[in-house]
Amino acid sequence: MREFAYERATDAGGAVAAVLADPDAVFLGAGTNLVDHLKLGIIAPGKLVDVSGLPLDQVTQLPDGGVRIGSAVRNADLAAHPAIRARYPMLSAALLAGASAQLRNLATTGGNLLQRTRCPYFQDSTVPCNKREPGSGCSAIGGFDRDHAILGASDRCIATHPSDMAVAMTGLDAVVRVLSAVGERQIPLVDFYRLPGDTPDRDTVLDHGDLITAVDLPALEWASTSTYRKVRDRASFAFALVSVAAAVDIADGVVRDARIAFGGVAAKPWRAFAAEAHLRGRAATEENFAAAADTELADARPRRQNGFKIPLARNVLVATLRELSEAR
Ligand SMILES: Cc1cc2nc3c(=O)[nH]c(=O)nc-3n(C[C@H](O)[C@H](O)[C@H](O)COP(=O)(O)OP(=O)(O)OC[C@H]3O[C@@H](n4cnc5c(N)ncnc54)[C@H](O)[C@@H]3O)c2cc1C
Ligand code: SF4
Numbered sequence: 001m002r003e004f005a006y007e008r009a010t011d012a013g014g015a016v017a018a019v020l021a022d023p024d025a026v027f028l029g030a031g032t033n034l035v036d037h038l039k040l041g042i043i044a045p046g047k048l049v050d051v052s053g054l055p056l057d058q059v060t061q062l063p064d065g066g067v068r069i070g071s072a073v074r075n076a077d078l079a080a081h082p083a084i085r086a087r088y089p090m091l092s093a094a095l096l097a098g099a100s101a102q103l104r105n106l107a108t109t110g111g112n113l114l115q116r117t118r119c120p121y122f123q124d125s126t127v128p129c130n131k132r133e134p135g136s137g138c139s140a141i142g143g144f145d146r147d148h149a150i151l152g153a154s155d156r157c158i159a160t161h162p163s164d165m166a167v168a169m170t171g172l173d174a175v176v177r178v179l180s181a182v183g184e185r186q187i188p189l190v191d192f193y194r195l196p197g198d199t200p201d202r203d204t205v206l207d208h209g210d211l212i213t214a215v216d217l218p219a220l221e222w223a224s225t226s227t228y229r230k231v232r233d234r235a236s237f238a239f240a241l242v243s244v245a246a247a248v249d250i251a252d253g254v255v256r257d258a259r260i261a262f263g264g265v266a267a268k269p270w271r272a273f274a275a276e277a278h279l280r281g282r283a284a285t286e287e288n289f290a291a292a293a294d295t296e297l298a299d300a301r302p303r304r305q306n307g308f309k310i311p312l313a314r315n316v317l318v319a320t321l322r323e324l325s326e327a328r
Contacts, residue, residue: 029111065219
């Protein structure tokens with residue numbers, strides 16, 4: 001491993017300045033993903049600027065009824081927060097479906113959003129991978145592709161995004177607050193991640209030195225009827241094959257509104273806008289749930305080994321919506 005400098009940031013502006021001053025510097029959250037990458041030789045930064053101790057570790061109520069989550073809030077604290085559990089249960093459930101208790105105690109909100117793909121070839125620095133080394137090729141195409149994307153992939157990369165938390169936040173219309181040298185900007189999470197296209201090495205729209213300071217959740221009264229369902233190879237400590245975060249507003253047996261996002265199917269959490277539009281104004285029936293899933297998955301393109309993800313995603317969405325409609 002290459003030697004690196006370590007600096008503990010004490011304020012957000014100082015952290016941004018420290019990373020901007022050095023093209024080889026990166027932010028360090030709890031290190032549960034980044035340190036693995038150091039050890040595997042996937043990255044070799046010259047400097048780590050630790051932002052896990054910044055005073056950004058609070059969950060606060062916003063005047064408009066929304067909630068602000070500081071980027072240093074630990075995953076376990078966020079999952080257990082009373083406002084999150086009561087008002088956004090799909091987010092609490094998604095967090096609890098991820099990693100292990102020990103990891104959740106450490107992992108930060110900012111770091112969780114920016115964790116990188118679990119494609120096995122990305123994590124093996126001896127084989128070609130366009131995401132790790134642009135232009136080197138994609139070992140998953142024609143290789144082991146069982147865990148890979150069915151939506152939004154390109155001929156350069158077919159990886160999926162691993163975060164459970166980000167799927168729930170995408171469904172909740174979360175907005176990421178980012179600090180850079182020119183001030184703070186807000187990026188809707190649906191626009192934050194990039195599909196691979198010709199540049200799969202860029203996971204997000206962030207630039208060098210952009211610090212995530214917080215994530216805002218808008219007020220959504222009916223998100224109290226929401227949940228997260230994750231299908232994986234083991235009951236715990238495994239990434240999603242397919243997951244669904246969903247909230248529904250049902251009155252008199254009719255879906256007034258819905259928020260749906262899939263995990264495990266694309267390079268980003270996949271907001272199911274087409275399924276939501278299909279459901280609005282329709283009866284909350286199994287038939288309509290299945291039709292909504294089919295609408296969303298119409299463009300799904302399976303690889304050699306992951307065709308099972310299409311019926312799996314359909315079934316998981318239908319089961320999730322059934323559960324929520326019965327909970328009303
Ligand atoms: C064995 C194992 C199993 C796991 N299982 C799951 C799972 O099932 N589901 C799941 O969702 N996750 C899972 N994870 C991943 C885990 O959730 C992430 O490792 C964790 O959330 C990353 O948070 P961190 O604070 O440790 O980030 P770090 O590892 O410190 O950083 C990750 C990235 O974020 C950047 N970064 C950190 N903070 C900021 C900031 N404020 N602004 C800008 N950039 C920043 C870093 O530079 C780095 O690029 C698992 C991890 C392990 C090791
Ligand atoms: S799918 Fe993406 S991350 Fe995996 S080997 Fe191909 S380029 Fe790399």
